[in-house]
Amino acid sequence: MRETIGKLRERGLDVRLEDNALALTRRPRRGRAADWSRRLTRENAVTVDDLIWPIFLIEGENRREPVAAMPGVERLSVDEAVRAAEEAAALGIPALALFPYTEPGLRDPLGSEALNPENLTCRALRAIKRAVPTIGLVTDVALDPYTSHGHDGLLDGERVLNDATVAVLARQALTQAEAGADVIAPSDMMDGRVGAIRQALDAAGRSDVQIMSYAAKYASAFYGPFRDAIGTKKTLVGDKRTYQMDPANGDEALREAELDVIEGADMLMVKPGLPYLDVVWRLKERFRLPTFAYQVSGEYAMIQAAAQNGWIDGEAAMLESLLAFKRAGADGVLTYFAPTVARRLKGL
Template sequence: MKNYHGSFPLTRLRRLRKSNGIRSLVRESRVSPSDLIQGVILREEGDPAAIPAMRGVERLTVTEAADLAERAVKAGLGGLALFPYTSASDRDAAGSRAFDHENLMGRAARAIKQQAPEAVIIGDVALDPYTDHGHDGLMGEDGTILNDQTVEALCRQAVTLAQTGFDVVAPSDMMDGRVGAIRQALDRAGFEDVAILSYAVKYASAFYGPYRDAVGSRGALKGDKRTYQMDPGNAEEGLREAALDVGEGADMLMVKPGLAYLDMVTRVKDQWGLPTVAFQVSGEYAMLRAASEAGAFDFDAALMEALLCFKRAGADAIITYAAEHAAKLLTD
């Protein structure tokens, strides 16, 4: 803690608050479009666009995602994080569609790179959009999520994403040892320049509910994910998770969810100094939307305040489903 000197009336802190110009001059944290990563839920033509739990957000076709990427580049956004909506008919116990170059993720990546080559695209590495049980990993006969077998599958998925054009792969599964294994798999396949954004500190959170609706996992999920995602009561464990991922070659670290875990954003950034990303998850977005529609507050003001809080806590970038909207607010 810095040692501040001064006392009233010699020191009047309100002097630096008296006008918008002065407040802007001395503001410690700022949000810019380049800090924001647009979360995108992909869909096939004919699949529903609306996500009832996430008013203002729609699933996008491949063509619509490419158009969004072009707008994102023009708006100066930091990138796009893609996630697929997968119907029950495309799910199986092995998550086989995750390794298909012609799945939604692969087709979207190629379309985006053709239409907006400068766009940075981040691919989710986890099996939950593709498994018929809704878990991020492979399931044993007794219902246990199998760590090492899952890691092998995640390596295949990460290489598939790299082959289709993703700039960054983001393992969100929380299996032990997956970052190092994915790094080695990418390097062996000739993708040394593909970065890894590790979901290093990912909690077993109720705030993911709308996302599971968005990607079609809620009805599929058997049980819960507490055997591999973190207990919300733990902080030191999160630092251990981050330490392991740093040692295994992670280029960037994620804290998820974001707003309820700002302490972890600060601690991870302070401890490691790596680029740190916070995820304003579906439930956080949905709360802001629902409260604003109930007349509790203005959505735009609450959104920008929340994004500013992520930056103040130490986040270098923020994944949010409102990135494009926020960029317009910043530039209008």
């Protein structure tokens, strides 16, 4: 220390040992000096209870099919999805979110397979509930996994029909609820769909089923790997900018969320996550409802790719990214890192 100070003084800098320096009233570094002190004063923490694990489903048995753009993520047949649910329960992960890869032969312009009580999602719901009844199951309500054109709704030429789509989504939600879904998560961004789904569920005696609204889902460039995973990347005709939100808009997210709250949403979600932390914060501050962020496929893929190339510490970046959601006010995160994080937090 004295040698370093001596060299600095030779350069004309008036540097003194801290013990002899002018006393400072506030030294924030004091609280960061030791591990015990950093832990004691930490404002936010990520726990296993914060995690929802999204998994992709495929037809068949004993199948695990890697998703090329998402290292470490696989499409799972129903029996393998049950094993994933058992793993999640053992790790303490509260819930899974299910997304199907629908075979091309089952897709049509109307998304008819979405209403089939024996479709892939419904079969997975029943199988998981039988094996692991205590785990929460979140299902995606939208038509894009089932339509031949890749859009979230019905088309009239190139126009996505709002009200006709909402009628189908309400039936889709009820089909999933009857198969065992605990939380319906409509991701389609049609106007009025939360209210229609709430009414359909209540009328059918499913008032206990919750709705997690994709209140602010942006027309984002970060969805590419996800669309590859569910098979819509090649089928999508045009884009989704007429119904997903403009990435430039923040106030609009508040208006969208307010409508969903009025219509009966139990929880709110922002998608994507990290590029929209300001929106997470604003929704939580305004509505004080349970608020979630979806760390989408592109966010996951960027961390994984950079880590595999040795450019960043992947584990540290993973944990830091999740901590950012908590600091922004999120009550939980949908993340493909869920099982990895859970094992890390449990020291496994």
